[in-house]
Amino acid sequence: MLIDALQCGNFDREVFEELKAGGFTCVTPTLGFWEGTLESLDELGRWRDREREYPDLIKIVRKAEDIRAAEREGKVGVLLGYQNTNLLEDRIAYVELFADLGVRVLQLTYNNQNELGGSCYEEHDSGLARFGREVVREMNRTGIVIDCSHVGDKTTLDVIEYSQKPVAITHANADSLFPHKRNKTDPVLKALSQTGGVIGCAAYRNITPADACATVDAWCEMVARTVEIAGIDHVGLGTDYSHKTGPNHLDWMRKGRWTRGVQYGAGSAAVPGKVAKPDWLVNIGALNSVEGGLRRVGFDEGDIAKIMGGNWLRLYEDVFG
Amino acid sequence: MLIDALQCGNFDREVFEELKAGGFTCVTPTLGFWEGTLESLDELGRWRDREREYPDLIKIVRKAEDIRAAEREGKVGVLLGYQNTNLLEDRIAYVELFADLGVRVLQLTYNNQNELGGSCYEEHDSGLARFGREVVREMNRTGIVIDCSHVGDKTTLDVIEYSQKPVAITHANADSLFPHKRNKTDPVLKALSQTGGVIGCAAYRNITPADACATVDAWCEMVARTVEIAGIDHVGLGTDYSHKTGPNHLDWMRKGRWTRGVQYGAGSAAVPGKVAKPDWLVNIGALNSVEGGLRRVGFDEGDIAKIMGGNWLRLYEDVFG
Numbered sequence: 001m002l003i004d005a006l007q008c009g010n011f012d013r014e015v016f017e018e019l020k021a022g023g024f025t026c027v028t029p030t031l032g033f034w035e036g037t038l039e040s041l042d043e044l045g046r047w048r049d050r051e052r053e054y055p056d057l058i059k060i061v062r063k064a065e066d067i068r069a070a071e072r073e074g075k076v077g078v079l080l081g082y083q084n085t086n087l088l089e090d091r092i093a094y095v096e097l098f099a100d101l102g103v104r105v106l107q108l109t110y111n112n113q114n115e116l117g118g119s120c121y122e123e124h125d126s127g128l129a130r131f132g133r134e135v136v137r138e139m140n141r142t143g144i145v146i147d148c149s150h151v152g153d154k155t156t157l158d159v160i161e162y163s164q165k166p167v168a169i170t171h172a173n174a175d176s177l178f179p180h181k182r183n184k185t186d187p188v189l190k191a192l193s194q195t196g197g198v199i200g201c202a203a204y205r206n207i208t209p210a211d212a213c214a215t216v217d218a219w220c221e222m223v224a225r226t227v228e229i230a231g232i233d234h235v236g237l238g239t240d241y242s243h244k245t246g247p248n249h250l251d252w253m254r255k256g257r258w259t260r261g262v263q264y265g266a267g268s269a270a271v272p273g274k275v276a277k278p279d280w281l282v283n284i285g286a287l288n289s290v291e292g293g294l295r296r297v298g299f300d301e302g303d304i305a306k307i308m309g310g311n312w313l314r315l316y317e318d319v320f321g
Numbered sequence: 322m323l324i325d326a327l328q329c330g331n332f333d334r335e336v337f338e339e340l341k342a343g344g345f346t347c348v349t350p351t352l353g354f355w356e357g358t359l360e361s362l363d364e365l366g367r368w369r370d371r372e373r374e375y376p377d378l379i380k381i382v383r384k385a386e387d388i389r390a391a392e393r394e395g396k397v398g399v400l401l402g403y404q405n406t407n408l409l410e411d412r413i414a415y416v417e418l419f420a421d422l423g424v425r426v427l428q429l430t431y432n433n434q435n436e437l438g439g440s441c442y443e444e445h446d447s448g449l450a451r452f453g454r455e456v457v458r459e460m461n462r463t464g465i466v467i468d469c470s471h472v473g474d475k476t477t478l479d480v481i482e483y484s485q486k487p488v489a490i491t492h493a494n495a496d497s498l499f500p501h502k503r504n505k506t507d508p509v510l511k512a513l514s515q516t517g518g519v520i521g522c523a524a525y526r527n528i529t530p531a532d533a534c535a536t537v538d539a540w541c542e543m544v545a546r547t548v549e550i551a552g553i554d555h556v557g558l559g560t561d562y563s564h565k566t567g568p569n570h571l572d573w574m575r576k577g578r579w580t581r582g583v584q585y586g587a588g589s590a591a592v593p594g595k596v597a598k599p600d601w602l603v604n605i606g607a608l609n610s611v612e613g614g615l616r617r618v619g620f621d622e623g624d625i626a627k628i629m630g631g632n633w634l635r636l637y638e639d640v641f642g
Contacts, residue, residue: 086411089357090407090578091578092578112450113452114435121451123448124450126443129433129443129445130432130433131579131580134580154445256411258412258436258455259451259452259455260455
């Protein structure tokens with residue numbers, strides 16, 4: 001089993017064939033960053049079209065059992081997720097409607113504060129706000145994974161405390177291993193794991209140590225250090241791998257429609273543009289090389305299975321019911 | 322001149338006749354609380370229809386000079402404003418578009434935190450957030466009054482510091498005179514006045530001292546105490562008077578679509594529903610009795626003119642350019 005809790009970019013037949021050949025059991029693509037309700041429904045429609053167009057390659061999954069079925073059928077399970085909650089347009093009722101339509105992962109905030117809480121890039125993190133509390137409980141009730149990857153630390157800690165279900169950090173690394181606003185402090189990772197949550201280790205160069213971008217073994221060493229912080233049952237994969245994107249996509253992610261100014265996102269003035277994929281993960285199909293890397297850095301077969309997908313599957317079962 | 326910087330509710334011929342008979346020069350009605358872009362445009366359209374239907378009574382104003390013209394023509398000037406920024410739907414470009422359509426006042430947040438900043442009812446006020454900074458500067462550029470009435474204290478102080486134009490608190494009272502989350506602390510009022518801003522004293526029972534609801538003279542005493550805090554050039558009227566509303570309107574204001582739970586807004590479990598108008602302001606036409614009240618509590622004619630409308634007109638000139 002191989003589960004990647006976060007990818008983004010443009011998905012087409014070539015990508016799906018690469019994912020299938022790479023042995024992926026389940027992938028969460030990013031269906032949106034800043035889009036409102038209608039635009040988000042449009043993207044849902046496009047994924048239904050893709051499923052109809054490539055029935056030999058992919059299968060939209062709604063339950064943990066669907067993921068096991070996809071594995072048996074040799075298809076890549078697609079778990080539908082968005083990196084923001086703009087699709088709700090402040091309506092509590094829309095959580096249930098999007099859940100009914102198959103949405104299974106929502107990141108509470110992307111790079112900016114919103115009605116729910118604070119983002120990792122805001123100067124001050126509000127913590128979980130009034131509407132955020134409403135949405136967290138409704139996501140618990142309707143079986144949607146709460147993703148705090150880009151969410152601020154204070155809001156993330158509030159969510160972990162307030163949520164009745166385990167919380168996900170689908171794509172980030174440990175801040176103590178690579179200090180960055182997008183990465184998570186040890187207190188956050190410990191609170192996450194104490195309540196059954198899972199962090200997906202990222203392979204996005206802007207938030208990943210240089211050595212861990214150089215070789216798969218060094219990346220697996222980083223995973224091992226993350227396991228030391230969060231525990232073996234609470235670490236998985238969340239590459240943040242972006243398929244077939246260019247500067248326009250990067251601009252959309254960073255600037256949306258909210259600013260006319262320059263925004264570096266996870267980059268910086270020194271690293272303003274698109275960064276190279278990790279040397280060992282130029283093609284997403286190479287992600288299965290992590291299995292051997294984890295073995296070489298000392299994990300046993302049971303632990304490897306947890307990291308490669310078992311931990312995500314357990315969290316999905318907890319949340320989807 | 323008589324300017325009321327904030328009213329809400331349902332406006333019809335009867336209301337406009339009452340405003341005209343009451344000597345109102347300019348009123349800012351509330352065009353929306355939680356509405357998104359399209360719903361907000363709908364309400365703009367309805368106000369254009371009202372202007373066409375009642376050309377003898379009202380005139381939509383866009384400049385300070387329009388307000389003076391309305392006064393000469395014996396019409397009530399209508400300054401278009403919203404009590405939230407949901408109409409932007411996270412697009413910086415929409416500030417200019419709504420300005421072009423005649424919108425002249427936007428409250429940055431209503432009762433909940435949003436992408437711009439924190440509200441007075443949130444447990445933690447984020448301060449002015451990333452998108453909030455963008456919007457403040459764009460409102461400065463396009464000539465829209467920044468209203469912080471329901472905005473949290475920290476965000477309000479940030480806005481006052483960051484804005485290049487004077488800021489408005491269109492409808493609130495001094496917290497030191499009547500402690501309430503909706504009212505403003507002395508440090509906020511002093512920062513407001515030091516940068517040329519204006520507070521509109523409110524006559525909404527939930528945020529107004531009991532004696533100031535009993536008699537116009539006591540309300541004018543409250544205005545005099547507010548002038549002691551903010552200065553004679555920085556206090557005006559902002560009644561928060563609501564026309565022809567019932568429990569559905571109150572529910573919409575307090576709950577919008579963001580919660581299924583109970584929300585008291587400015588009320589409380591002890592005062593859960595609609596409250597009575599002040600005894601001296603059962604009918605909005607009685608607002609002109611404030612002029613005599615101000616005289617009786619000791620203001621001279623120049624000061625009375627400032628409070629009755631002159632201070633708002635100066636702020637409008639500063640902001641509209």
